[in-house]
Amino acid sequence: MEYKKQVQRLIQEFKTDFLPSVSVDLVIFGFHDGQLKVLLLRWKNTEDWCLPGGRIRHEESLDDAAYRSLHGRTGLTEIFLQQFHTFGDTRRYVHFSQEQTMLRLGLAEEDLQEFSNRDVSVGYYALVEFANVVPTPDFFTDECRWWDINQVPPLLFDHNDMITLALKTLRRQLTYQPIGYNLLPEKFTMPDLQQLYETILGQSLDRRNFQKRMLGYDILERLEERKTGGAHKAPYLYRFDKEKYEKALADEILFVG
């Protein structure tokens, strides 16, 4: 059977071409117009969902392995991936029974070990404009699609924990790095930017404090034009000063008393 042969070839490649006992998993957040989603995969012939991920080739860096997986599932290349935590509990795989694996993937019994041993997995997250993504399943999965962040189903392994911690880290990132480039149109209003922050934080923010803090970062350029369509109170348009934005990304904004 052609499918079983492909499985055997992949299993063989895992043994010869990839680092054993370590892998990567990706929490890809998608933002669009006030919604925050996360990209999930459904295993072949099941209703079980999990995060995208993969293994690391012997001659490949950890980061390159993560980018290879990101590109495979989304078609994206130029996106900033942020490593956030490495997961190594002994009970990571506790919900993943060997029988299910066999059933799903048509593995031979001697290959089960390869799939049911505990890996240590390095978690990465990214935040993308989800209108730009072409979700694409991999060999072991039937479906790849966005799920609303508040409607994520129970996932395989420790993948729900991964999403929780990735979101916490993303929220913390808002306190020391700018965010928004590649997520908003080139020109945007202060309410657009505030909506982005509120969507990520999952809470509403005070308008005046938000504006004051954003302008204080000195990464925004206020344009002469206002948003069209509005009347008397049409809001100003802004754009990121790319150079200052990049500098703020690199420097981080540290508390110095």
Next chain:
Amino acid sequence: MEYKKQVQRLIQEFKTDFLPSVSVDLVIFGFHDGQLKVLLLRWKNTEDWCLPGGRIRHEESLDDAAYRSLHGRTGLTEIFLQQFHTFGDTRRYVHFSQEQTMLRLGLAEEDLQEFSNRDVSVGYYALVEFANVVPTPDFFTDECRWWDINQVPPLLFDHNDMITLALKTLRRQLTYQPIGYNLLPEKFTMPDLQQLYETILGQSLDRRNFQKRMLGYDILERLEERKTGGAHKAPYLYRFDKEKYEKALADEILFVG
């Protein structure tokens, strides 16, 4: 030769009892009276220094492996270890030649692979009061001691990079988590606390802003007594409110507009 037999036994254990291709490394910062140091090990019969670290047993979690190593090198148990980054560049081991390894450790040629393949290594850091530590070398090292953070020598592997990133992460931690418990005496003055922050940040801070921000965190209790020995202007003594401190540690202090 007894030593060579021990090496052989350890190599055999690495193959049977530990996860292949993944390890942990520890950046243990030591604070004492305005000094910041880092704990380093010197390889047997060499002048080459590196960070403490180790491998992960099959039945052991990643965190437990890191704590086991911390305990072995410092005698400490109750210290908070913070995972900060996982290092997986293909060139991590580029400075580590096989000939040197043989010379140092008396390995058989067929065991070199075990030591010269790239591992993916999970970095942890801790911050301790260094007067409480008993530095203890491990089997492969002759010496374990503190180095001033500004006088760290060129280290094996990518361990200098690890220290740089751990310090950056520790400094960032000051922006969202309290620090100082277990590092200062039970009762301390605001200048004591400021000295701790300045030592970690490597820069001086404005006294009034610092005090205002610290009091704003609502984790300090001001005592009625003042520091003894002082005259008219003797500074107040403070102590941490343990309950509020723990809550602030868990909650983190997020930017919410």
